[in-house]
């Protein structure tokens with residue numbers, strides 16, 4: 001461990017940290033920033049017995065790094081070193097080094113805007129520019145000034161980034177010193193394709209097999225792809241194709257790596273490769289900077305990433321495959337030259353590379369900011385336009401967020417540019433959820449169905465609880481028919497939740513019913529946490545077991561901006577945008593086509609589909625927002 005590049009500059013770093021209230025650390029990935037700097041600070045006592053927070057954009061990173069550091073310090077996780085991520089907190093009163101997601105620290109600032117329990121805050125992976133980290137820049141900067149004014153103990157801030165483009169940070173943190181940690185990068189050779197590749201997955205497969213057939217076995221390959229489904233498909237294809245290779249070739253070990261992969265399977269990617277095998281890691285951008293894999297010599301970069309972007313007309317974030325930035329391309333390339341010289345295959349032309357945007361566009365300028373604004377208001381920041389954003393969201397996205405929150409009844413305007421939380425908004429801000437789902441919980445209070453709503457919201461907070469292998473699709477659908485409901489997918493989800501609970505969380509029950517056991521456990525965990533938040537906020541945990549109509553009415557009151565109306569031609573009209581939309585074939589309402597539904601999300605493929613539906617009565621929509629529906633609900637009044 002002490003041979004990490006960061007140990008060469010340890011003393012200098014500590015001196016600089018002592019001198020300056022804010023410092024910026026730039027260092028190549030794997031130089032030891034995240035694992036070592038908190039330990040340096042702790043060991044030299046600079047935290048003065050306060051907490052050291054180190055934020056990460058990803059929960060996987062917060063958990064694995066805390067485990068690693070605890071191991072290095074020879075203590076179990078949860079004592080001196082702990083982690084805190086959404087729905088899971090391992091810290092105790094002994095904890096001094098706390099790895100946490102940026103979202104969790106932001107939540108904590110709602111209770112205490114000055115973040116008084118922390119003496120040092122490290123905002124790590126700052127180059128990723130997630131919404132939460134961006135907002136924390138402003139929140140922590142404010143806390144530093146305010147703590148000084150109120151004579152509280154000093155708050156030290158360390159911003160850590162993997163990219164060299166620091167002028168922007170340095171300027172924002174007026175004259176903070178920039179400290180460099182050199183990595184140990186060996187020469188890397190970059191290859192571009194000669195022609196534009198329309199099928200980057202096919203190109204990636206070809207490249208992997210070319211390397212495999214031509215290069216010595218001890219060199220591993222890292223392929224950057226965009227998401228779970230793509231990675232699993234490529235993994236299967238590599239396994240299938242391998243069967244047709246000459247037996248003299250070494251065995252390929254295929255290791256997928258993406259955030260929602262179970263932790264034990266993620267760890268496979270980090271294990272060292274047996275001598276006569278070659279490892280192929282298929283990863284999302286998670287392997288770009290936040291985790292490091294040893295033994296990689298070849299990087300295959302598709303030039304793609306799955307990222308959220310905001311659709312202003314539907315108020316929704318849509319995940320789509322986009323081109324990476326030049327900065328990301330270099331981070332990816334850098335993963336090849338860790339231990340000896342590396343080779344990078346960029347599956348795009350040099351001209352395409354020069355068309356990539358130089359830096360990654362900050363998430364706050366791409367995504368829906370309504371939850372962020374709800375949180376800022378809850379922290380006590382009334383004038384969002386005057387907030388010290390490093391890069392502010394666009395005016396349109398701020399006003400679109402305010403109109404959504406106003407429609408939901410969470411905020412009211414209290415001045416030309418000022419907004420305030422309503423009593424409803426205050427209650428909603430307790431939950432770390434999409435504002436609509438928070439509202440659904442609050443709406444359930446007077447209707448006495450809070451317990452049911454917690455189950456539903458938890459089911460909607462995981463990717464999918466259904467497990468439908470392509471080869472057994474018909475069997476799976478048939479077995480699950482007993483859960484379906486003519487009241488829609490929301491009621492079906494609740495039925496599954498109840499049946500799972502009755503089975504006492506049984507794994508074999510899940511297996512028999514084609515339900516994803518791991519995700520169901522996550523649902524339990526999420527539910528427990530939200531329920532805890534309810535107890536803390538004195539929300540009565542009422543239950544109205546039988547009548548699903550009451551529950552659906554609450555859903556209508558919260559998700560009314562996602563309502564759609566059946567038209568005479570059998571398609572639907574999304575009431576908010578007037579777009580033509582269809583029911584997704586996976587929905588249990590696909591055949592029955594009720595007159596009014598609300599949906600959880602829209603998916604744009606060749607057509608626009610609504611997924612996860614709930615049957616509603618137009619009267620409920622109307623009573624939720626009479627002014628809004630006055631002109632929009634054609635079939636009524």
Ligand code: ADP
Nearest residue numbers: 027028029030031032033034035036064068292
């Ligand atoms: P940085 O933050 O500068 O990218 P890290 O502190 O995350 O660097 O990692 C430093 C080194 O520690 C890396 O070379 C990596 O191989 C090693 N390391 C980090 N986490 C683990 C882990 N969970 N298991 C094994 N090695 C790890």
Ligand code: MG
Nearest residue numbers: 033034289290
């Ligand atoms: Mg790091």
